[in-house]
Amino acid sequence: MKNQPVLELPKTTAEIWLDVASWIFVTVSLALAAGYYPDLPDTIPTHFNASGEADKFGSKITIFILPVLSAILVAGLVWLAKSPHKFNYLNKITPENAAFEYQRMRTMLRVLNALTSLLFLVITWDILRAANGTANGLSALFWIVFILLMVAPPLILLTGQSKKGK
Numbered sequence: 001m002k003n004q005p006v007l008e009l010p011k012t013t014a015e016i017w018l019d020v021a022s023w024i025f026v027t028v029s030l031a032l033a034a035g036y037y038p039d040l041p042d043t044i045p046t047h048f049n050a051s052g053e054a055d056k057f058g059s060k061i062t063i064f065i066l067p068v069l070s071a072i073l074v075a076g077l078v079w080l081a082k083s084p085h086k087f088n089y090l091n092k093i094t095p096e097n098a099a100f101e102y103q104r105m106r107t108m109l110r111v112l113n114a115l116t117s118l119l120f121l122v123i124t125w126d127i128l129r130a131a132n133g134t135a136n137g138l139s140a141l142f143w144i145v146f147i148l149l150m151v152a153p154p155l156i157l158l159t160g161q162s163k164k165g166k
Helices: 013-039 060-080 098-131 140-158
Strands: 043-048 054-059
Touching: 013 060, 013 098, 043 060, 043 098, 054 060, 060 098, 098 140
Parallel strands: none
Antiparallel strands: 043 054
C-alpha cells in the first residue's frame, strides 16, 4: 500500500483549458458524425493500414464508435486526474515534492486526454472524407497529432527529473 500524501490541489488555468479542449473535440466529433450520417453511403471505412489507406469497411453506424469512445475516455481521464496520489511515479513521492509531482502528472494526463480526443476527431473527419470520396485515407493532420501524442506526454513526465529527491 502506498503512503503518498493526499493533497487537494486546485486546477491550474492550463488544466481547465485542456479539459475544455478535450470536451470541445468530443462535441465536434459527435456533431460531425451526426451531421454527416444521413449523407453517408451504407458502407464506410472502419480501418486504415500503415500507409493511411482504408483496408476494412463496415456499416455507416460505425461512424459513432470513435466519438462515443472519445467521450468515455475523456470522462475517465478527467475523473482519474482527481486522484494523483494513487499513481506510480518515477520519483519517490515525499511531502516536499508531492505537489510538484502530482501537478506534473495531472498536466500529462490532461495533455494525453486532449491529444487523444483530437486524434479521434481527426480520424472521424478522415473517415467521413474517405466515405464521401473527397480523400483516399488518413490526412497529414492525423500523422502530426499522432506524433504529438507519442512525444508530448513522455516529455512532460521527463521534465523536472533533475528535481529528484527535492
